[in-house]
Amino acid sequence: MQLRKKVLSVVLVCLVILIASGAVYCFSILQGISGDRLDSSQLHINQKLDRDVSNIAVFGLDGRNDVEGDRSDTIMLVTVNYKTGNVKVTSLMRDLMVKIPETRENNVSYEKVNAAYDYGGPELAVQTLNENLDLNISDYVSIDFKCLVDVVDALGGVEINIPNESVLHWTNQYIMDDNDKVGKSDPFLTQTGVQTVTGIQALSFCRERYSDNDYMRTKRQREVFEQIAQKLFNSDIFTDLNLLGRVYPYVQTSLPLKDMTGYAKTFMSLDNKTFDGYRVPLDDYSYGDMIDGVWYLVPDTLADNAIVLHKILYGNDSDYTPSDDLMKISDTIAGQTGGKTGITIDTSAPFESYLKDSANENVVVPVEDAP
Secondary structure, three states, X not given: OOOOOOOHHHHHHHHHHHHHHOOHHHHHHHOOOEOOOXXXXXXXXXXXXXXXXXXXXXXXXXXXXXXXXXXXXXXXXXXXXXXXXXXXXXXXXXXXXXXXXXXXXXXXXXXXXXXXXXXXXXXHHHHHHHHHHOOOOOEEEEEEOHHHHHHHHHOOOEEEEEOOHHHHHHHHHHHHHHHHHHOOOOOOOOOOEEEEEOHHHHHHHHHOOOOOOHHHHHHHHXXXXXXXXXXXXXXXXXXXXXXXXXXXHHEEEOOOHHHHHHHHHHHHXXXXXXXXXXXXXXXXXXXXXXXXXXXXXXXXXXXXXXXXXXXXXXXXXXXOOOOHHHHHXXXXXXXXXXXXXXXXXXXXXXXXXXXXXXXXXXXXXXXXXXX
16 A cells, blocks of 8 residues: 555645635644644755745655555645745655665665655655755645545545546555545446546545556646645635644644745735646656666656756746755766766756656646635
């Protein structure tokens, strides 16, 4: 069992709406959300980036009793641009080979990015993302996968597209498992095509991986998130309060209440709010390989992927250049895997030219102001 739902964005969106509404009740709930502040001196924060763009790490954790460890099999980066009103949600592939920094218990290692959370919790996971991608993440949200079920059910379901019989079959296989683990009895899906689904059905749609691959799975996750976000921004305050009351037990975050209220008010005041979805690494700049009996997604090169990611997050006119530390990591991965070294892409090309496959196309979702 693996997928954990990276619904952080969902929760952040929910918090945004509730705070912006000025509802008193929501503050008592928000104050109950647990989580420790991160030690910024340990996070390897890139101080050179645009301060009008905020990055928050989202980790989906599996709270089921039959799953051991805390590998964050769902990792997302939520990026809010306060100048444009744009929110970008970037899926980071859990099998991506990266450098995991040294801890008291573990030496520096090169392995899957999702191992960082297991080794050192959210602080090491955030540090890992910052070091390997030259980012400035200082806050996180971790969410139990059960959260997705309650979110979708509280919203009266979400609309998804089951594209073929294979996805239908495997989604139903996961429905059996998820019903058992969560203690529900939601029905199987009976047809392909666009349809409204329950929380369990949406979770299973996000988790299933056997009909195609992990790339398409992350696309399904973003599809569900975008549907949730759209419904949240068009729901009434009573629905929002009910939703927040359901999800807050599943959430941990380093964001203090004053920061959440600040993010919410600033974002809700913007015009033309949109959500864009992306995935890293890029297909043409990564490959799968078995290394010592373990399957990895190897960046080829890590520096190339970081350059494109910064263009996605900060615009094509970003003057970002990979740091010396990142270049060392990138070349070390190349040395261990036989891949390319250095920077191989045209750094002047727009990021859109690198988004070629359907699983990595961005989807723009306009967001209407909440009532």
